[in-house]
Amino acid sequence: MKKKILGAFLAAFLSVSSFAQETVPNAIFVDFGSTIIAALVGGFGIGLGYERGLTNNFSTLINASYIGFTVKDSTQDTKFLGASAGLHARYYPLNGAVKRWFIDVGGNYSYIAITYGDKVSSHIFEVGALTGWKFVFGGGFFLEPGVGYRFIFGDVNTPAGSASVAPTSGVTWRFGMGWAF
16 A cells, blocks of 8 residues: 555656646755754754645655764764655645645655664654745745644664664754745
């Protein structure tokens, strides 16, 4: 069942929509969530995404992000590495796919590796919904703030003696910028 749903989602994403009356809108963007978190702890992070409009009201989105940083300790440093990928569907109630107000539902998979002497890895799944507004300026540049709620499944495994990380379900935020075309 899961394979059929994923296959249908990918087919809709990759195919050219026969429902659209005009050019199918697209958007590429940078999501600053990973960048901001990494900057706060002295690391590096980036998130990228691609959104494809299917109709005037619906679009699909894929995203990926990376974050890496080191927590300095008097005995041994703890290194964190995280990578994630996600699939989302968006509904634009005001008829303007990849523009204006949207409601987003989707999920992400994350791989997290923590090294404190030994390397321990974790696999985290997240599902959630958020709402936001895509402010499009001029020829297509946009800013995209949003807020939502996410449910996280899985625990982050940490080596004995290292800094602990606890993924929590709850309120999430989003801030991105990019180009709609």
